[in-house]
Amino acid sequence: MTETNIYDWVGRTATVSATADGERAARLATLLGRDGDRAAPLFPLGHWLHFSEDDVPMSELGTDGHAALGGFMPPVPLPRRMWAGSDLTFHTPILPGQAIERTTTIESITEKTGSTGPLCFVKLRHEITADGTLATTDRHTIVYREANPVPDGSAAKPPRTDSPAPEGWDWVRSVRPNEVMLFRYSALTFNSHRIHYDHPYVTEVEGYPGLVTHGPLTATLLLDAFMSTHPEAAVTKYRFTAKSPLFANEQIHLVGRETEPGVHELQAIAPGGRTAIAATVTTKN
Structure with missing residues (x-):
């Protein structure tokens, strides 16, 4: 039986598409305690409303509710997952009704040892276009760790x-x-x-x-x-x-x-x- 090498996932890409939704943007504004304008440009982090890592069938979810590893994401042998941070560049606003597309690339996988034990950092680069024009570059880091x-x-x-x-x-x-x-x-x-x-x-x-x-x-x-x-x-x-x-x-x-x-x-x-x-x-x- 061939042993899985998580580093084989580096360089993998996936693309998903959606339509920028003014109603979702207005609901985010409501969540933030202000009036929402369905015709206004999306909040700078508005692409997070449209592209979910957990948008998979129920049968493909792990026990923690996240999409199970081993598909697009590498099968990291550590069960706990957290959002470690993001580095975003905003090139142009996204407007409601625009066709938006996110292309995700697994840029790197790094294993380390921290105070809590083994850690694995997976860095993703998301490039979001609106009507074919680059709107946002989002470098997202996920950290996996052992169960305490x-x-x-x-x-x-x-x-x-x-x-x-x-x-x-x-x-x-x-x-x-x-x-x-x-x-x-x-x-x-x-x-x-x-x-x-x-x-x-x-x-x-x-x-x-x-x-x-x-x-x-x-x-x-x-x-x-x-x-x-x-x-x-x-x-x-x-x-x-x-x-x-x-x-x-x-x-x-x-x-x-x-x-x-x-x-x-x-x-x-x-x-x-x-x-x-x-x-x-x-x-x-």
């Missing part, structure tokens, strides 16, 4: 205690994603990862203290907060890295400051002051 042992019984815990808003930033916005927001975001992005909605699974199987707030949801809230405080700025690049998880009903401080003309440092800060997401925005004023 879970004590007998549920590992559920109450949300961590709120912390004061941090100082030293140009602006601060505080949010508290709850179970309803997590459900709506999962539905909007067709994300079936069970850590975001299945409380017994996330606490008793994966050992988290509560439902995990989606990394891309927090990244969306962070970018939206920046855009709300800089309405005239045109975002050209957005890069973020997930540092630690956040959980439903916890207060998140979204903060930002300009570090040089057109470059802004952003963070999503968890209770206790720990950075959950570190990000950089580049603008063309």
Whole structure:
């Protein structure tokens, strides 16, 4: 029997198509707490609403709710998966009604050892076109790790205690994603990862203290907060890295400051002051 080599997946590509949906864009705006305009350009991260990694038949889902590995994605022998970060370049806005296409290439696979044990990083390059013109380049990193042992019984815990808003930033916005927001975001992005909605699974199987707030949801809230405080700025690049998880009903401080003309440092800060997401925005004023 031939042993599977996960590195054989490097260079594989796949292309999917859709139509930019103004109604989905308006629902994202509703989720973010503002009025949605079905005719307006999509939010810069709007392609996430149209292309789901979990858009496969039920029979092709793994036990965690994600699409099972070994198809397009390499059969990494580590069961836990998280969104580690993205590096996005926005070339041109996407308009409702445009024909959009995403071509995904597996750029690299890297195995490492961290404090929790073996890790495997899979880097994907998504190129999204709108009516044939390159609109967004999205380099997405996924990290896989071993399953941590879970004590007998549920590992559920109450949300961590709120912390004061941090100082030293140009602006601060505080949010508290709850179970309803997590459900709506999962539905909007067709994300079936069970850590975001299945409380017994996330606490008793994966050992988290509560439902995990989606990394891309927090990244969306962070970018939206920046855009709300800089309405005239045109975002050209957005890069973020997930540092630690956040959980439903916890207060998140979204903060930002300009570090040089057109470059802004952003963070999503968890209770206790720990950075959950570190990000950089580049603008063309």
